[in-house]
Amino acid sequence: MRVVELFSGAGGMSLGLKQSGFEIVQAYDAWPVAVANYNRNVGHHAKVADLGETLGIVPELLKLAPDIICGGPPCQDYSSAGRREEADNARLTLAFAVLVATVRPAWFLMENVVNAMKSETWAQARSILKASGYGLTECKIDASRYGVPQARRRLIVVGRIGERDGFLASSIAAAAAPQPMTLRDLFGATTPAAMYFPATSEARRSIWSPDEPAPTIRERSIRPLPVSYQPHPDDAALIANGYIYSRPVRAGRGVRSIDEPFPTMTRTAWERPTPRYLGSPHPADPVAASETAVLTIPQISRIQGFPIWWKWETSAKRDMLQMIANAVPPPVAAAIGCAILDREAGRSIPEVQGGFLQWLVRRGRSRPSARNVKSLAGRARRLLRGRTFDILALEIAALEGVAEFQAMRKTTQSDLRQALRLLAEYQASRGQKHRKQRQASAQPSANLAEAA
Ligand SMILES: C[S@@+](CC[C@H](N)C(=O)[O-])C[C@H]1O[C@@H](n2cnc3c(N)ncnc32)[C@H](O)[C@@H]1O
Structure with missing residues (x-):
């Protein structure tokens, strides 16, 4: 699949997508330093562009005709950002949605902070994308389950034209490791x-x-x-020490063991504890903050999932840390990328939720009959090679176009159609329930899939 990435930064997301098998055709970012680092490490696809000027970029995007548009619009924490900053971010998240809705690739992928889900901006971006025909999967993921030792929670939104909402949630959930990755897993694996x-x-x-x-x-x-x-002496020292300090967020714990993931990476990950923290440490710190190891920039880069061969090129340490902290960890992008490629190729099938069975029973079916309908729905989805359709008539028409279906007995065909109808009815009832819950709690995002 051919990718165009917007707001590509130094290329964390692009690297992961490339590693999972995508072809990057073009990437855009307004920051020349990030573009230079991208071109040095990922490949010469990136160029400097202000994506706030949507009209200027549309003809070029239409000409590129990508299969997927990806990107992480700037995402300072919506709840803590200043008013002005939030307004700027909002404009760029909307720019992302408008560009996707105008170019209409078959797929899109967006990454952002979890808080963005509650923002008015995402509610607006979401309706633009829905009006343009995208089925949406909105997942909150924890990066430590997707290949980096970092408890970084992020919103991942995957859209595909014509799909039912939530179509990729089970695949993204299935890609999560059962245990979070720890710092020892990364730095200790070498010994x-x-x-x-x-x-x-x-x-x-x-x-x-x-x-x-x-x-x-x-x-x-x-x-x-x-x-x-x-092992590299810095990694050996980190393992031997066993603890690191990270500036706490909202009066949290400052000292972490290497048997935990690192907290969300920020520009301050290299800092020593402040005298203020040393004077009043968190009571749950396992050792004194002054005794902990200090992370080096190469270690910070690896905790963010960048490979050892990656070369950061800038004279300003601050810029380097900003690019690292901004990035989607490449292993996270690779895991989501694999889920997308598998679905595109018909290698993965969306799971029929367990709730469907209970719903059928509540509607008067016996358990064996409900189980049979659920398994028929799964079979129909396999025949559709994992595609779901927002419009039931299209789903049935697609099923009827499958050669294997055409060769089946009439009664089996009718059972499969009926199973898809019931599944669609169940999903519509769930959608209604989510909409009501959303209105009640004034939260804009529907079909929230807790991937991990
Ligand atoms: C969250 S970072 C994206 C990081 C990237 N996804 C990665 O994995 O490395 C957001 C990026 O948006 C860029 N940006 C901010 N305003 C922009 C604009 N008006 N036009 C284009 N890019 C912009 C920033 O320079 C920054 O690199």
């Missing part, structure tokens, strides 16, 4: 406590210490790292 070299006979052992010479390496040997490998 395993033991190594596995499969023995060639029962008389020999298979577990070896990294402090001894390895057995003879054979073709089938599994060797996570060369035995001579020495």
Whole structure:
């Protein structure tokens, strides 16, 4: 799939998408420093452009005809941002929605802070995108479940023309790791406590210490790292210390263990604790903040998911930290990218929610009959290769166009149609419930899928 990225920054999102198999054709950002770093590391796709000037960029985007438009419009925390800043951010989130709605690629992907969901801006952007025909999946994700040791909560919105809302939620949820990734997982992985070299006979052992010479390496040997490998001294020091300090948000804890994820990365991740914090530390700090290790810039970059080979090019440390903190961690973008590519290729099927079964039972079906309808709905979705349709008549027409369906007995065909009808009815009733809840709590976003 061909990608155009808006607000591309230094290229965290682009790198992840590229790694998952997308072709980046063009990227835009207003900040020349970020564009230079993008072009040096991701590829020469980025150029400087002010995307607030939507009309100027539309002809170029239409000509590029991307399959997907991606981007993370600037997103200082909506709740804590100043009025002026929020107004500027709002304008650019709307610019993103207007550009997507005008160019109308088959897909779009947007990243933002979780608080954006409650903003008037997202409510407006959302209605622009809905009016343009997109089905939306809105997920709150925690990056530490998607390949980085960082408890970074973000809003991910994936849109696809003609789909039902929530169409990709189960795939994004399924991509989440069961446990959060910790700093030790990242920096300690380079010093395993033991190594596995499969023995060639029962008389020999298979577990070896990294402090001894390895057995003879054979073709089938599994060797996570060369035995001579020495971890980088900074990583070794971090693991040996076991704790780091990060400036707390809203009177939270400042000291973290390396067996936890780092909190959301900010420009201040390298700072030592202030005298004020040292004088009045958080009572739950496991060790004194003054004893903790200090993160280096390469470590900060890796916690944000940038690979070791990535070269930051700027004389200002402040700019470097800003670009890192702004980025979508590449492993997060790669995981979402894989979910999109799998669905596009018909390799993944949206899960039929468990609530459907209870709904059928409440409407008078026996459990076995409800189970049968649920499984028929899943079968119909497989025949549709994972596509869902916002309009039931289109869904049934698409099903009837599938050769495998046409070869089925009339009764099976009618059961499959009926299962899709019931599923659509169930989803419409849920949609109504969500709309009512939203109006009651004045929250603008529907179909909120808790991915992780
Ligand atoms: C949250 S960052 C995006 C980071 C990017 N997604 C990544 O993964 O690295 C937002 C970006 O929007 C850019 N930006 C702000 N105002 C802009 C404008 N008017 N036109 C284009 N880009 C703008 C900023 O320079 C910043 O790089």
